[in-house]
Amino acid sequence: MTVKVIGQKGQDSKTWSITVTSAQPPKILNPKPVTSQTQPGEVNVNEGIILSIDTTDPQGLPLESTWTCTRGTIQNPQLNTAKWVAPGITGQAQVTVKVTNSAGKSATHTWYFDVKGNVVYVTEDITGTVTWATGNIYVIDEKDIEVRGTLIIQPGVVVKFGDGRSLRTTGSGRIQAVGKEDSPIVFTSLRDDDWGGDTDKDQGAVQPDPGIWGAVILETNSNRFEYCHFYYGGGSGAWYSPGMLQLDHSSGTQVKNCTFAFAEGVALQAKDATNVTIQGNAFYLNEKPLAIGAETSLDDSNIFHNPLNLDEKNTYQGIFVQAMPVEKPVSWTETEAAFVLEGYQWNVNGKLTLGPGVTVKLSEGAFLAVNNTATLEAKGEPGKPIVFTSINDSSYGGDSNGPAPDDPRPGDWEFIVIHNGGRGIFEHCVFAYGGSEEHMSEGWAALHDTNNSDGTTVKNTLFKNNRRGLTMLSTKSQIENCTFEENVYPLVVDLNIDTDNSLTIQDNRYNAIYLVVERSPQFAKQSVRWQNTGVPYVLLYDNLYTEGKTIVLGEGTILRVDRGLQINLEIGSKIENFNKAIFTSYRDTANGGDVGFGGGPNKGDWEGIWDESVLDYIGGPNILYAANPK
Known part of the structure; x- marks a missing residue:
């Protein structure tokens, strides 16, 4: 480009030739240490390492840098150097520096690291008080390990199990495994290279499968698991029915903010446990996510999908509930996965409260009896009904019958009966695919209120696709604003039950x-x-x-x-x-x-x-x- 300035009359003029070029990005030279994606650098957990580069700018422009990492922390960042402290848990990590000149042009460099810990092979049962330290990888491969004392597992520990191996508390033993959100405790397969690296030194030749190791089995009380991850367990064994974390007959166990994935059988097996707390956990890609006893209360804090992928759920989506008498107040408010009542006969002798949006599924031949001054309270809300339906009905509460065809039919399950002084409260509910017989009065309706109940209230409820929808025989009972459709027989009532046009009976x-x-x-x-x-x-x-x-x-x-x-x-x-x-x-x-x-x-x-x-x-x-x- 030429610039010419012409002076006034009698004065000289001046001409400049200026070359305009585009700005170039700065250059990053001599990064140390040298790493690559295929050959990551190895560091220990919580280890600090100095990272450095040389920088230059083709135009001689001022430079500034920004340091970031996927895991761990950056300390004292300067233009050409920074300290990176590795995280407290093993795995992959990257650190990136971005150098920018005053023209806005930039260049980047990324270091790749494999964060490792010390590998400790556990070959003896645990007695006394033993601590498994942050950053270490503990391998249970030679034999199953019994915990007879107190095992404290610190945040960031990885516990790896050989094929079929398990960890069990017995006697006065207990496990206290309390991780952190950014430093969880991991229980996984020895073949799992994603946590703790290639511990078995097979260079990833064999990948872990669901059920490849056994379980963590609790036969004692007051165990605690928080911010723990459980992967690939649940294989069958002599000590337990399939379950990756098996609470057995323990009492007072807390399981909070944990992740369960890739389990064979049941991920968290708590059907025989008492006074258990299960809150804030994630279950996905398991065969069955969770099994509980009928006296275990469950809130709506757990999720039954991969938090990073809503489509990744469980093969049998449901909370599988062991048939046993309910003798105390119990509350179920989980709405994502159905409560699947396993077994034949259920008896509620205390109070069972269901929250809005809850789904209860019953299998073939199953029935639930509310008696002896007990109460079943199911108060849904508009748009959030409480649903009682077949295990084959995937339109509510997920696909609970797994690979079996979704083919719900009237009479798939038997009935819910309120009798012998029991009480029932049903508002904004749905009853589908129940009833024991196709008869106008014989057998049992999907919801059956006998003449000796203490009264059943049914309001704003839909009865659909049942052999018989509702039988109401107690003079203390009442019904209003209900709909009956696509049943064989809709409604049987005692002479003393008031009925009016708030009932819609059609189709x-x-x-x-x-x-x-x-x-x-x-x-x-x-x-x-x-x-x-x-x-x-x-x-x-x-x-x-x-x-x-x-x-x-x-x-x-x-x-x-x-x-x-x-x-x-x-x-x-x-x-x-x-x-x-x-x-x-x-x-x-x-x-x-x-x-x-x-x-x-x-x-x-x-x-x-x-x-x-x-x-x-x-x-x-x-x-x-x-x-x-x-």
Whole structure:
């Protein structure tokens, strides 16, 4: 580029030739120590190392540098040097320096390190108090190790197990393994080179598989695991049923902020443990993530997926609960994974509270009984229902049946029964694929309230795809704002249960409310409301004796009466909206469709309505197919 300046008249002019070039980045020379991605430098845990470079700038511009690391810490950074302190746990780490000139151009250099610890081979059982120190790698390969004293494991320790090997507490032994968020304690396979490097010196020839080592087994009390990682365990062994961390019959164990991955069998097996705390843990890519006993409370702090990849869950997604009596207050509020009730019979004798959004799954033949003044409280919320469904139903609570086909069907599980003084509270719930028989009254409904319960309340609840949705027989019970759809039989109630148009009953095989009575006298209260006009009521099995009580019908209520039965209007009784209702045969499909008896009504299908005040049967245009009056 040429610049020419012309002077005033009589003065000389001046010309400059200027060459403009683009700015060049600085140069980084002689980095020390010398490392590469394929040949990383080796350092010990918590070791400090000085890193240095030479720098130059082609333009002679001022320079500044920025030092960063993936793990560990940077100390006293200068333009050409800094101290890096390795992390307290083994593994890979990188340090990068970025040098920038005043023109904004930069260059970088990265050092690669393999952070190692001392390898300690554990060959003797542990007695007394023993500490496994930060930065070391402890290998259990020669034999299974028993802990008879106190084993303290410091943050950053890596424990590696040979194939099939395990660590077990016994006698008065216990393990205190308390890591840190940035320095966890790792329990893994000897073949796992990601933690502690290539300890078995096979140069990565063999990779670890789930279940390649056994378990950490606790047969004693007051163990503690915090910020621990468990990988590749759970192989079967003589001491235990499969579980990577096996709590066995221990009590008071704390498992907090731990990670469980790549387990065969169950990652955390706590089905026989008592007073256990399980909080803030992550479970992913295990066969089964977690098994607990029925008396173990569980909050919503655990996650059942890889926190870095939401799609990485578990083969059998669920919390598998061992069948045993619930004798004390228990709370389940975990919402991501379903509580899968394993075993045949469940008994709740204390109080079981379920939180909004919880899913409970039952397997074939399973049922749950609430009795002996116990309470099952399931209060969901709009948009966060509590769901009771089949183990084959993956639409709620994940894929709990693993590779098996997702093919839920009515009757996959049996029932939940409230009886013998038990109480049930169900709000904003879903009941799906339950019920023991396809029958309008025999067998058990998905939710079955017996006449000797202390009362069951059912509100804002959906019953769907059941053999029978709900049976409610206790005079202390109540139902409102519920929906029944795609069931075989939707609803059976005692004569004393009030029902109205807050109940939506549609798209079932048979759409009706079936009335039964299992007591004498039949009525336990002065007035009862049968005011649902969307489907017919069907009086089953017994003559109706009004006993001086008031029955309030809706304008358009249809009451269909079973074969050979009659309605007895006793003195002092009253049926409100009598003339606006229809009384007809159980087979009268023209009034309410098929309710399970087929069609083809005939006169004499039922006896009629006997009015005690006139000592005769009464007739009228709204009384159809009765034998009387003649």
